[in-house]
Amino acid sequence: MNAQDVLRILYQHMEYPFALLLIPFAILLAWWLLRRNFIILKEDLDVRLQKKRVRRLLTVTRPILIILLCIALASPFVQREKLIEGDPFIQLLVDNSTSMALFEEVSSRLAPALEKKLETEVKVVGTATTSNIGDSVLNHLKPYGSVLLITDGNVNAGASLGDVALFASKINATVNAITLNPIHKDAAVQIFGPAKSLADSDSTFTVFINKVGEIPSVRLTVTLDGETIYDQVTSENAYQFTRKLAEGNHRITAKIESPDFFPNNNVYYKTTRVVPKPRILLLSEKNTPLETFLKQLFAVDTATSLPSDLKPYYTIVTNDLPASKLDPVADIISDFTGDGNGLVAFGGENSYERGNYKDSLFETLLPVLVGSPEKKEGDILIAMLIDVSGSQGAGFGGFASSADFSKAATIDIMRGLKSDTRVAVIAFNTQAYMISEPSPVFAKQGIEDVISRLKWGGGTNIAAGLLKAIAVLNEYPGSKNIVLLSDGKTQLQASAMESAKLAANSGIKIYTVGVGPTTDEQFMIDVAELTNGIYFRATEESRLRILFGPVDENKAQTGQMELVILNKNHFITDNFEPNATLYGFNQVSPKGAARLLATTSTGEPILSVWRLGLGRVAAVTTDDGAKWAGSLLGEKNSRLLSRTMNWAIGDPERKSQSFIDAKDTRLDEPADITIRSTQVPEAEGVVFYKIDEDTYTGSILPTQTGFQNLAGAVFAVNYESEFEGLGQNRELESIVRTSGGKMFSPSDTDGIVEYAKTRSKREVNERDYLRWPFLIAAMSLFIVEIFIRRIVRKE
Template sequence: MILFDTIMKLFSAQFTYPWLIYVGIGAIVLLLLLTFVNVVRVHGADPDEVRAMRKRRTRWRVGIFISRTIIVGLLFMAMAGPYIEDKKEIEGNLQLNILIDNSTSMSIFDNSKYGEMIKKLGTLIPTKTFTIASGLDSSIGNGVLSHLEPDMNYLLITDGQVNSGTPLNDIVLFGSSLNSTISAVTLFPDKSDIGVEIFGPSKSVESVENTFKIVAMRTQVKKYHIKVWLDSGLIIDRDEDSDSFTFTETLGTGDHKIKSEVTPADGSTDFFSQNNIFYKTVRIVDKPKILFISKEYAKESLITDELYDVTHATKMPSDVSEYSTVILKDIPGKEIDASMLIDYVTDGNGLIVIGGDDSFDFGEYENTLFEKLLPVSIGTGENDEGDGINIVLVMDISKSGMRFASGGTNEQEIFQKSLAIGLLDGLKNNTKVGAVAFSDKAYLISRMRPIGSSKELLANDIARLNFATYPGTNVFSGLAAAYQTVARFQGSKNIILISDGKDYPKISDLRRDTLNLVNKLAAKEYRFYTISPSPESDQNYLKKIASDGKGFFFEPATTQKLKIMFGPPKDLPPGGYANAMVLDDNHFITRKLELDALLNSYNLVTPKSQSQELVALETGQPVLTVWRYGLGRVGAFTAGSAKGDLGQLLTENNSQLIPRTINWAVGDPERNEEYFVAVKDGRENEDMTVVVKSNKFPEATNMTFSRIDEDLYSADIPPRSAGQYVVLSTPYAINYHTEYSVLGMQAGFEESIVQAGGRLFHPDEVTDIYNYVKSRSKRIKTEKINIQWPLIVLALFIYFIEIIIRRIIQTFFH
């Protein structure tokens, strides 16, 4: 009976080493050859007797072969490590571990309430209390991790603020994978406090208007008084009731100090005085020197001449090393010194090429040395039908991946499936597309096939997907499977990840492994694009994958941009104009940039595989494409007005695109200076470093410099309290500890508890906590049951039966 049950279980079994099954098949084939190949010939015997003997021997060999095949098959199946997963409901540990955060930021809450709650819980259920953070150290994630055990119940009393160590959200998700429940107590501040921070540029150019943002963090303070000083002058002194506001300043060359101070203006008390003052330093440098080369007057100079120190020329000089960036406006290839520009850009300088009737496809750039320097290839290439383009869709079907639409699970599944299927529309016919799904592990949905002949089949495969109930998300497994799916195909390799990014925590190093894989493949010219299904996704992680993977991050409403990138270019619509669209809004140039420009002319170019296409026409033609070349940066404007300029990109609403592109190309305006001191503002709890470029060894009080490169030195800044300081005549600021930065519950903390399967309780819901722990103590435990030994026993049994039968035959029928 046991053997019969084991055989039946084999149909649902999994194998630890499945490759041994294939070795077993090979062994059976070898056994077949050894059994039936005659190696002995009989000479001089009666032919009838020989035929009769061979007939008897054949029957005998068939029996032996069947027996040995079963034995070999059973042994190799046993060696492959067969196992089944058995789920059982077990009585868990009826105990509650209470993890308490005693860090400084918790002081604004009413501690007496949860103290009473712990006492009452202790009368109902066995409890243990542990302190996971104290003082200014809020490494709460590490504190929770040190107490995590499988099949346990945890109750967190914390504001969720982490200022060091592993993110708490990751630890909460990891706890659910251990079959433990982590719940939390909702806390309410009973003390009033207000703090302030300043956000804005730390380095800018003279005569440029700079925007600074004042943010007030507060609890139970409705109105506050704000003062802001610029250098030694008071520029803002008023009452405010908004959480933030901005102000603008145009500053002169040099270093400037900004100081802000807040106090309650409604009679409230101020619990923490440490966060009332915030300092910021800003360095204003001379306008970068730009060389603008154009055959005729260029309208673009209306923007450049106001913001930069521009030298105009009609042809290239013999030396351009004194300039931070060179701009070529519609210059033919025969008039460009490509060798000089390659050396110039490689050394760390910038180049911007603006198209027109005498450049790119009209300027004989194709197959020249200068084309190698550009982020675009001349012509539309051979990809009008998608030849050489490979795309893998990677879909998150985990439990956390379904939390991106309002409504039930069916609506959530439909939402992601519709998103994935919608991406298939508009792709070039010969584009090869495959699909992978993942939760805790990856599954192949569809191998790589041309989309023109398999779109309906792939859409059906996606529609039939069953979403998992596993709480975690193993992004690494999905991307690794995508790599295996597309690796052997020639051409561009593009991986599109649709996920909430709620990966396993860093403990298992999966995030680190994921980013390492992305960087490794990006170096091999793979491109990674990430799509966030909801605002609740871990967008920072998804943006990091896209950034490291040389691709873009998209929200669902912007996935149309992917179709522009991978779809075939279309002709301009009637009237000859098309909208310019930002494709990547995470790049320095296009971040938070909105364009409202209609363009009616373009050069025939194709972005290179390592470039970044930032702006394109809605019909698919590139507008702005950039890349890094050596230590420098190159940008190409390849669409504009039929009049020979950048058209509506020069209007006031869109004019930020040009200076942002130039600023990106310039990079650090001080890099060509013989001497500079660079030091960033910091916090009391952060390590700080000063970097000095000098032709002699620098010296400063209480600092030890070390040489890190030619004429480049660095030193650690000793710890100091909050304030404004000076090193080597350069001011810098140290601000209050980050522990005072967040007041109240950390945004997203309570949501992560619920998403991982925990619950939120009020301090007075003691009975609810007890009932919840009691119900959760009954757990479903999955056990891995090995079923090797019945197979081995069965193989031995068959072998012994074979021996007995052979002995009987040899004894009685010889």
């Protein structure tokens, strides 16, 4: 048993265990005081012998007395579960927003039925087109309380129900809801697509039809700039189209015809603005297929050396140039990117490790280091962090619970690791539990059986799990990583982010895997990105093998490797799955602050990016398609390169002397207008404010739907968001379960009442302090000591 184990045991039974450290110092002080005679008197031999006997007695009793007092000061305790009987009470919140008109009215029957059996308080929340249900629940939540919702769960204002459920679980309250059945049918239409695109490039738009009730088909009409491009009766929920659009503003309208309940959500308007192609500079000493590809998308100037004036260019593209050509102008390129421009460096047979980039000035601008990293055997450490909280009880995929998926995924990940990789397994809910100490995978005998027997339950505290994993990894040298499997729905989210920052400061990367039907993806992405890790969806966890698994030597020897998107949480790689074969690559490794987006199937970096000052830099560590990466220039795979260029370019209008931009909006929501002009713009009903040099912004609150023109800006105004989400929100049940609540049918009054009674009884974990026994023992000993001393004196 080491010191850490002793401390853990002490903290389990004492509130202030460090008070025990006073014992040796207090005993030494008492011993010293007993040995000292501060006043020297002439005494008889008998008196001196009596005092000597008293000192011997005190030498025994005083240390015992000190030990007893220090133990009492350390506040020992025992944990006891106590059942508290509360008053059963039902708090019923009824959503009164307009979208609830689609459902059967159940509150008028349910409330009186509940009032007959139990004290019930009914509150009406939400009004007209405002569904601020989350705020209303927050206002009525009390510790250890519960609320019952009659709502469709579609919140369009205030706090989200998901955040409220997490807060409820934190204060041991529950959110419950009634399952609603629609009595009216309705359909709504929306258009999704880019608000801004480049001239002569493909722009894709999706028309989405949301239905509730029995609506087998609707008539959908789509117009682009007044011309009908689709007019058919369809049973599909989506229609997608792609167009090359000329410069200027374009108007898209989607209209459905269906006998439904809300007619105002049957028409949707969208604007898109096409801007001129930005100018880029291609530096190349040879003819390249890359030039042909880039000229289809951008205005391209090709040169063999850097021109004196770089102001017209948004991005510099270097194609397979050696360091001897780039080092003399590295400072100029650094200033260029520092001003907010881009740099894309393509590899090949004359660049990177073949072009002496290692330790060059140009290498300092890139998100990669030249050369493959040297790793010793067993150099990689991984802490597998498994969420076994109550929110993991929901079914997921083909598994009975999300926890079962997490356990299966953990076992699958461990099977795909190199055998010498050291792995620790930690489970957590509100606390963290060490399942298996760090050791090589080959030494993990019986660990799969242990993992498969883990039970889920309790609250969620990701911070506790992260802190435990950090403490474990910090005891070992090597490359440290945490793989977190969770739905991301945690109490104390700020604490979890602080724990992730601590991991980043400790040189630990966190790779997150989203598990569960309603994963908080943004939180999981934020945790991963804070440490330069990667977020994987549940279906993507096998990609961890690319990072930590053994290299497939047979595949590597063939010289043919597939392109794999490793990180799909970036503008460049979002919703993109390539089908490309590569025949070569440059040897690099990503820098600590870089983001590795794409690799070969054997794990060699192909696309790495980072921010350099205000600019953006991408390293494409394969060639221009002339020899190694020809498939990247194909129609489907070229999206990777075009998106990389668009990311490096950034805003294609940032160098424009003047522009007008307005964002589409909805009724009762302001439309924001931004204008770049040398003169202060003027428009009726709008006050403009200067936000930058020659840049002004203002807003207006529209009162009717359709296309509107203001100060030369065209924007669309659509129906209120209240009519967008139809039917009972599919995530409502999962949100309710996050707080430990339940879904009830409107007729299940007995079940609701029984649940309320059960919730009123709660077990609390209390500490019973054991100070008094030690204090009484100390006082008793002190009294005995006085009694003995008096007897000795009488003698």
